[in-house]
Amino acid sequence: MSTAATTTTSKPVLWSPGDWNAFFGFGTNILVNMLTLTALLRFVLKMPDSLVFGRILPALGLMMFLSTMYYAWLAYRLAQKTGRTDVCALPSGVSVPHMFIVTFVIMLPILLKTSDPIKAWEAGLTWVFIQSFILMIGGFIAPVIQRITPRAALLGTLAGVSVAFISMRPAFEMFMTPVIGLTCFAIILASWFGGVKYPKGIPAGLIAIAVGAIIAWGSTLFGLSIGGMSLAKLTGSFSNIGFSLPIPAIGHVFSGFEFIGIILVTAIPFGVYDLVEAMDNVESAEAAGDHYPTNRVLTADGVVSLIGALMGNPFINAVYIGHPGWKAMGGRIGYSAATGFMVIVLAWFGVISLLLNLIPVVAILPILLYIGMLVGAQAFQTTPASHAPAIVLALTPHLAAWGKTLVDGALTAAGTSAAAVGMDKLGATGVLYQGLEILGEGSILSGLVLAAMAVFVIERDFVKASAFAAAGAVLTFFGFMHGPAVGIGVTPGVALAYAVVAAGFFAYARSGAVMPMPKPTAVPAE
Numbered sequence: 001m002s003t004a005a006t007t008t009t010s011k012p013v014l015w016s017p018g019d020w021n022a023f024f025g026f027g028t029n030i031l032v033n034m035l036t037l038t039a040l041l042r043f044v045l046k047m048p049d050s051l052v053f054g055r056i057l058p059a060l061g062l063m064m065f066l067s068t069m070y071y072a073w074l075a076y077r078l079a080q081k082t083g084r085t086d087v088c089a090l091p092s093g094v095s096v097p098h099m100f101i102v103t104f105v106i107m108l109p110i111l112l113k114t115s116d117p118i119k120a121w122e123a124g125l126t127w128v129f130i131q132s133f134i135l136m137i138g139g140f141i142a143p144v145i146q147r148i149t150p151r152a153a154l155l156g157t158l159a160g161v162s163v164a165f166i167s168m169r170p171a172f173e174m175f176m177t178p179v180i181g182l183t184c185f186a187i188i189l190a191s192w193f194g195g196v197k198y199p200k201g202i203p204a205g206l207i208a209i210a211v212g213a214i215i216a217w218g219s220t221l222f223g224l225s226i227g228g229m230s231l232a233k234l235t236g237s238f239s240n241i242g243f244s245l246p247i248p249a250i251g252h253v254f255s256g257f258e259f260i261g262i263i264l265v266t267a268i269p270f271g272v273y274d275l276v277e278a279m280d281n282v283e284s285a286e287a288a289g290d291h292y293p294t295n296r297v298l299t300a301d302g303v304v305s306l307i308g309a310l311m312g313n314p315f316i317n318a319v320y321i322g323h324p325g326w327k328a329m330g331g332r333i334g335y336s337a338a339t340g341f342m343v344i345v346l347a348w349f350g351v352i353s354l355l356l357n358l359i360p361v362v363a364i365l366p367i368l369l370y371i372g373m374l375v376g377a378q379a380f381q382t383t384p385a386s387h388a389p390a391i392v393l394a395l396t397p398h399l400a401a402w403g404k405t406l407v408d409g410a411l412t413a414a415g416t417s418a419a420a421v422g423m424d425k426l427g428a429t430g431v432l433y434q435g436l437e438i439l440g441e442g443s444i445l446s447g448l449v450l451a452a453m454a455v456f457v458i459e460r461d462f463v464k465a466s467a468f469a470a471a472g473a474v475l476t477f478f479g480f481m482h483g484p485a486v487g488i489g490v491t492p493g494v495a496l497a498y499a500v501v502a503a504g505f506f507a508y509a510r511s512g513a514v515m516p517m518p519k520p521t522a523v524p525a526e
Contacts, residue, residue: 012079012087014337017201018330021192022088023338024205026326028364029371030064030093030339034352035361037094037315040103047117049240053350055312056121058246060094061347063308067092067317068340070300074292075333087290088327089336090281090297095274095318096165102127102314110259118252123263124314125249126256128305130267131274131316135302138275139295146279146294149448150455152387155287155379156394157447158280162321163395164402167372170365177362180215180227184208185366192329192370205367212363227360240353249312264486274301274318276444281319284375287382288324322371324378390454394447401440407431438494442481446472449481457505460516466505473498 034057041047041056068089075089102124111120146154174181190196191204198207216227256263278301282294297319305317326335346352379391407426411417418426418433426433439446449472456465475481476495483490 012076012333013085014076015334016085016330016332019332019334019338020201021203021205021329022326022331022335023342024203024209025192025329025367025370026091026322026331026335027339027342028205028209028367029091029320029322030343031346031355031359032361032364032368033094033096033099034060034343034346035356037099037103038352038356040099044103045107045111045117045120047121049353051117051121053240053242053353054244055247055249056314057347057350057352058244059249059308059311059313060315061343062246062311063304063313063317064093064343064347065340066304066307067300068336068343070304071319072333072337072340074296074300075290075336078290078292079333085332086327087333088285088288088323088331089333090285090290090292091320091322091326091336092301092317093320094315095277098131098274098316098318102316106259106263107314109262119255119258121312121314122252122256123259124256125253125309125312126259127263127267128309128314128316129253129256130263132302132306132309134267135274135278135298135305139298139302141275143294145275146283149279150383150387150390150452151283151287152379152383152390152455153394153448153451154280154283155383156391156451157276157398157444158284158321159376159379159391160395160398160447161277161280161444162372162375164398166321166375167369168402170368170372173362173365174369177227177360179219180212180360181362181365183215184212184363185369187211188366188370192325208366209359209363212360213358216360216363227362229360230357233357234354237353237357241350243349245348246311246313248310250310252312253309274298274316276448278319280444281321281323284321284378285323287378288327290323290327321375325371325374328374386458387455390451390458393454394451397439397443397446397450400436401443404433404436404440407433407436437484438482438491441483442475442479445475446481449475453501453505462505462509466502466509469498469502469505473502 037060038052038057041052042049047056071090071092075087079085079087106127107120107124110123111117114120174185185208187208188204191198191207196204198204212227216229219226220229220231275298278298279294282292282297285292301317301319308315308317346355379394380388383391407418411421418437423434449468452468453465453472456462456468472481473495476483476491476498477489479486479488479490482494489495
């Protein structure tokens with residue numbers, strides 16, 4: 001038997017030393033998201049603990065267990081097929097952007113309208129139900145989109161999400177409690193970028209969390225309350241510990257169709273968002289050396305999200321940004337499966353309630369900043385240097401969406417809105433709200449389209465640049481880009497502008513006036 005045959009038929013290693021690092025890193029990422037969504041359910045939506053800990057979290061735990069186990073199995077199959085020992089499973093979990101969308105755009109308005117948290121929960125279930133089918137159908141068309149879209153566009157718009165919505169908030173919160181945040185960030189930075197090894201091989205993520213908890217609880221003992229820990233809150237959290245299995249919620253899913261008009265406004269555009277996000281993340285994994293079929297990824301996300309919704313979970317599943325980060329720190333197959341088992345324990349036994357009051361969240365946030373740094377860097381590192389301007393262009397819609405979110409939050413806190421204040425008054429203070437709104441709506445699609453146009457212009461391929469501009473015109477006309485909702489003629493002026501650009505690029509291609517690509521300049525020998 002040849003060496004090659006032995007290599008390809010040998011069983012992949014299920015656990016490697018680097019899986020500990022990835023498990024504590026990814027596990028704490030998942031923990032942050034679970035802590036966040038639990039806080040949203042309890043404190044924003046005012047849902048009773050019996051619903052949160054007895055129905056929603058057990059269903060969420062089942063969904064995430066199925067997802068992480070599936071991606072561990074997919075990695076096992078890839079390792080078995082290729083004979084490689086460095087295959088890393090795709091990270092997955094609750095989609096963070098959708099977590100806030102379904103909370104603030106779907107469930108909260110219905111709660112305010114009906115004063116019934118059960119109705120709000122049911123609307124969230126229906127939203128995920130519809131999204132699941134969009135994902136499954138999209139699994140058949142996503143590979144085609146992936147083949148015709150430049151890597152700089154796919155990774156550039158992903159970098160925009162990473163910088164604006166993964167990195168910025170953790171960075172802010174770290175500097176609001178810098179004694180914990182900056183200290184924990186330094187621990188992680190030194191290990192995962194600087195190669196520092198901690199005693200007995202203890203993972204940097206675990207060290208950071210332990211140090212953060214020690215600082216927080218130590219300060220509480222001295223009356224300083226750095227990190228907001230409280231013995232009374234910790235003691236009270238034990239009341240939610242118990243054992244709860246997920247219970248089917250099919251009737252509640254279909255009850256939510258009462259609000260189908262509100263739900264469809266966001267379900268369709270965010271379903272498209274899911275398609276592009278999944279493609280971006282699969283592309284990111286491929287750039288790091290691991291090829292996974294996009295159709296399988298989207299179908300799996302759709303199926304596990306559907307199961308979660310039917311069991312009572314109003315949050316959708318998604319492949320996460322950050323595969324290169326977990327792979328770089330040694331993650332392979334086992335970290336994904338181990339995270340699935342961790343989630344089951346946290347969700348089914350009510351442990352998440354205890355952890356909410358035991359670990360300061362600011363000790364975990366540096367891990368998210370690290371992931372943001374890595375994903376943002378990957379867009380530049382794995383694409384031609386000449387495409388760098390296109391990547392920067394892909395960032396701008398996300399920065400606009402992020403800026404609008406901050407403006408809206410500030411105005412809401414002041415008891416007003418942009419419309420009430422007036423666009424002229426906001427513009428006079430330097431806040432170009434209308435521009436933020438138009439550029440930022442549908443940011444992941446607009447970032448992709450703009451970056452693809454730029455890449456093909458850089459490559460002097462004006463026919464393809466024209467095709468992407470035309471696609472931008474169509475998507476904008478129907479509200480998938482640069483518009484707050486799907487419809488007809490949502491932002492016709494922007495759609496017309498894309499159409500004019502498409503015609504102009506096509507005219508350049510036909511005119512013969514396009515200059516050829518310059519030859520690379522040779523570097524003189526020293």
